[in-house]
Amino acid sequence: FPPEEAETIVRDIEWTVGRTGVVTPTAIMDPVQLAGTTVSRASLHNPDYLLAKDIRLGDTVTLHKAGDIIPEVGQVILPKRPATATEAYPIPAFCPACGQPLVHTADEVALRCINPFCPAQIQESVTHFASRDAMNIDGLGPKIVAQLLAKNLIHNVADLYKLTFDELTGLEKFGVTSANNLLEALANSKENSVERLLFGLGIRNVGAKAAKVIAAKYGDLTAIAAATADDIADLPGLGQTIGQSIEQYFAEAPTQALVREFQELGVNLKFISDGPVATDTVFSGKKVVLTGKLTMFSRKDASDWLERQGAIVSGSVSKKTDLLIAGADAGSKLTKAQELGVEIWSEAQFRDTMEA
Template identity: 40%
Template structure:
């Protein structure tokens, strides 16, 4: 290529040329130029960008090598929630899923089967064909902005190829560390005397959160893209979208397949049970999706997952090894959990030295003894657990395991609550592991996300007498932090800034962070949706609490007991005084009219000029209510194109008024 005299023109030409060569090499396995020639082109572009930094394009191929430093990852909200999938481990459950689908939308259903890759879910946003944002899944509604790191992943196109893409769209994918790269990294770390990476998935997750994008680039992450989202309908089927994003330059695994029946789905699952080990990434199952987008919308969602997809998980892999000992750990709720210490054994690509035994009942059920040969599995391919004992290999001097009667940390007598399997240490306000675990939970990523403060620093602060509960964290002073061992002024300031930033966490995260027994992140969200502030929640009666969807009696009693404890109340009030958010910031719906007051609507199908979400907002803005199912009490079915025949048939049979898109818009314009 002849260099242009105009730097703008030359930078444009080089950028286009290198992007094209990358596409040919990584998507089509075609090397059109030698490595030397490619490196010379890239170096020329880097030199020009250094000379004219204002001319560097946001998606320049030079960004693939990384180099930018990100101290903090901002939180971004997902336009479309990144929901988890329902799981099944049996053919029977899969057939039941198929029956539910066909009962809801009719007999003619086409599925797409895909490998369930064991990586890190990511969303990729594009504007006018240019990559603009990469984000982690986070809690499904909001994640971390890791755009700089994602730019280094060569499977992610910085500019989309072709012309037939919409102005705005999002692609979802699974980022992974290829197994050969994982093995190479561990070989390098072993030679250097560094701690080995635990497994490829954790390594990929940790890599994406590296502050230096050059490290991310060095680790050569891969990404398989598997779904497409946009405001307006672009494709009729999921399979069409997979073919299109592959055409646009995204790396799509060629392992997916269309299936005309559940029998074909089961054949695919059987075929890949062994073939999956040939892939460059670990897989633990198969994702089955209804192919038609219109039928997906017809089936809809539960609060946690889509009704039109399910994940089939393969049976866990197992290995045999010797039980060397039992260690007892005290968690933040006081539960004392036995952990098995094992002769190291390789399982599903990782070395396992410890495994869960769950509780005293499990030790008794397995008749577990020290010295036994035990079978270890990875539950969901992640957490090792003991599943059985080979009694034929039991040594004569095996030792019976006696569960402790006192807390291994503070020697308080253990208690066992009626109906529960765990033994608990009741000394929640004086047992060091419990106190530290409560504070670690409070600062964790899913809670207050105080990312500059770690467990070791927390332990130092506790032993120095600076913190004894979570409210003490917001009273920390610069001198207290700066004088800790291995803590400098910069780190002290970072911790204080991180604590200050955490005050912006929404009410549901603050409630989850308090560590109220049985109140996880999902329960916290449901509670804050029903009770908009701390005063309302504290004053809620048992009847009011169990009236909330998915809140049962045990959870209600736990919440009431928590707020009846004067020490808990004092901590919460201190946190409130420190500036933490104990009030929901839900947008208040502004009513435009009462034209639809008392009327109920079901929305189904695909619409031309408006999205389903916009339709729902319009109905609510005019006083109406949107429901999910058709019944005799329903007033209207708003029917779009390609709606499922089952709903249409049921609405017609019940005499429900059926509105087209234009009918509905005319109704609210009148």
């Protein structure tokens, strides 16, 4: 069935800066009900997408949910375009956060701020570093990160490990208990296996799974930093793009200084194995995709368990997929798996196999 569609009016276009400097436009629209939720924002992805859709302020647009989840603008309804919308929406030339000139290189569609001291990039980088799949620093959300930066208590992610009790209790709405809890979370994060640190550094193209593959192969951050792009590219499921990103990142002097800081602050730089990978299970060597809402366990716990059973967990369905595990409200991945004849399990089937 085609996705549910609604009409709404674009009132503004907001530009935000991500942790890698990519500046992304977002449509701010009149709220509408769509597939069970109220939607008033939708990413416009990049300037080329915005220009191709020719979205202007005041335009009436169609809206649907891509993959039944992500709000997406379909098209402009031109007969309803207001007379005032006479020109294409202007693409910014300067970063909305730091005011430095933006770059639109020939080899990518993204508009990018390349100022390493851009406050928006630093805030996004620190927030990512503290996130659950990275260093998992409980209590260090975006609002706390914003306060730490505003008070000049941190300038990079290593500075988090220099924070004191007195500095934290000086933050707004941050009392004794909150300060002690955050200091404990920071201390605990020092013991993480190095793949969490590698992912937390926010290196372009390096996701959590790639970070774990790299960490398991090289054993510690010093060896990873010394690896060549070709070495990294040869690892299963990686390739030259990730290899080059790793090599370029660790070749930079600020990165080398950051690694030294981590060493001095007692942050673990070694890979800690979570046990041997089984080679004789029903999942060994199988490419498995998880989709939909899982209610019996988290997506991460399910992925980690599958990997320990020898499975290769992927985020997309293809002809090479061996098994799809579908939770509630599974969308396009389930449809594609059915079309390709991929074996499909319910969450209950998966649980029964785990407990067998």
